[in-house]
Amino acid sequence: MLALARAPFPRRLLAAGVACGLAALPRPADAAAAQGPATAPAPGKLKLALLQISVGSDKAANLEHAERKIREAAGCGAKLICLPECFNSPYGASFFPAYAEEIPETAAAATEAAHPSTCMLIRVARQLGVYLVGGSIPEVDRATGNVYNCNVVVSPDGEIVCKHRKVHLFDIDVPGKITFRESDTLTAGDQLSLFDTPWGRVGVGICYDIRFPQYAHLLRLSGAHLLLYPGAFNMTTGPLHWELLARARAVDNQAFVAVPSPARDPNAGYQAWGHSSVIDPWGKVVATTEHEEAIVYAEVDLAEVDTPRQSIPVFDQKRDDLYTLKWTNARGGS
Numbered sequence: 001m002l003a004l005a006r007a008p009f010p011r012r013l014l015a016a017g018v019a020c021g022l023a024a025l026p027r028p029a030d031a032a033a034a035q036g037p038a039t040a041p042a043p044g045k046l047k048l049a050l051l052q053i054s055v056g057s058d059k060a061a062n063l064e065h066a067e068r069k070i071r072e073a074a075g076c077g078a079k080l081i082c083l084p085e086c087f088n089s090p091y092g093a094s095f096f097p098a099y100a101e102e103i104p105e106t107a108a109a110a111t112e113a114a115h116p117s118t119c120m121l122i123r124v125a126r127q128l129g130v131y132l133v134g135g136s137i138p139e140v141d142r143a144t145g146n147v148y149n150c151n152v153v154v155s156p157d158g159e160i161v162c163k164h165r166k167v168h169l170f171d172i173d174v175p176g177k178i179t180f181r182e183s184d185t186l187t188a189g190d191q192l193s194l195f196d197t198p199w200g201r202v203g204v205g206i207c208y209d210i211r212f213p214q215y216a217h218l219l220r221l222s223g224a225h226l227l228l229y230p231g232a233f234n235m236t237t238g239p240l241h242w243e244l245l246a247r248a249r250a251v252d253n254q255a256f257v258a259v260p261s262p263a264r265d266p267n268a269g270y271q272a273w274g275h276s277s278v279i280d281p282w283g284k285v286v287a288t289t290e291h292e293e294a295i296v297y298a299e300v301d302l303a304e305v306d307t308p309r310q311s312i313p314v315f316d317q318k319r320d321d322l323y324t325l326k327w328t329n330a331r332g333g334s
C-alpha cells in the first residue's frame, strides 16, 4: 500500500501507470484508472501556512526573506508551509530566463552553486521538520534550454517529493488592461502533480492552472484531498476571479483549496492581487488576508472532504457516458 509522505509516491505510481508527479497527463480514458492502484493516505488534521511575502529583484535577498518567513511559520506550529508563485524572482516573462536555475530530480543531486533555491528548501525543511511547497521558481532545463514555471515540494526529511511545471501558460490579452505572454519565454509542463503527506494527498497546480476545471478534476480522481495553487493574480483579474476560482475548484471537487500569493508591491511592474486564502470543501473561505505581507494560517482536517463527498455524491452521479461532444443533425442524423 502506498503510504506516506516520506516515500515519494510519484515515481512508484509511474510504474503503475498512474498519473502523478512525473507522469504525463492522462488522456480522459486513463483518468478512471488513475483512481485505482494508489490508495491515498487517510486524511487528517494539519496546520497549514501560506506565506504572502514581498518579492523584489534581488534573488539572494528573496531567498533569505522566504527562509525567515518559513521559520516564523514553523515556529507557530505550521507543518505544511507554502510559498507563492515566483518567490525568488519578480513575476514577468522577461525575468524568467535571467532568474532561472535548475531543479534537480533528487535532493542528493542538489548543489548550492547550481540549485540555490532548492537547496534552501531542502536545508530548511530538514532542520524544521516541515513540508515546504516552493510556490514556484523559474526553472531551466540545461539539456534543452527550456525554461519552466516550476513548483518543487520538499518533505521533512529533505527529499524532493514533487516537481510541478506549470501546465497552462498564462497568455492573455485584455485590451487596455493587461497583456501577458508567459509563452514568450516559458515552456509548458505536461504532468499532473500530486504528493502524499501524513494528512492526506495534495494535488498541485500553479496560478493560471486553476482556471482549468479539467485539471483539478483529474487531481480529485487521483485522490487529492487538498488542491494547492500558488499564484499571483493581478489587479484586473484578481478582484473578480481569484476567490471565485478557488471556491469553484473547492466545490467542484469537494476538496480543500489553498492559494498563496505574493504580497502586492505598488512599485512593481506586475502588481499581485494578494488575498492568499484557504477554502474548505464546501466552498467556504476559512482563512484569508488582504494584499500586504502576511502569513495565513489554517488548521484544517482533510477528513472533512468526506461529508460533502457523501452528502452530495456528484462524483458517483456524473454522466461520463454523455460528456463527449458529438455533432448531430438536428433532424435526427448521427
Ligand SMILES: O=C(O)CCC(=O)C(=O)O
Pocket: 085, 169, 170, 206, 207, 208, 209, 211, 231, 232, 233, 234, 237, 238, 241
Ligand atoms: O489567470 C489569471 O487571471 C492570472 C494568472 C496568473 O497570473 C498566472 O498564471 O501567473
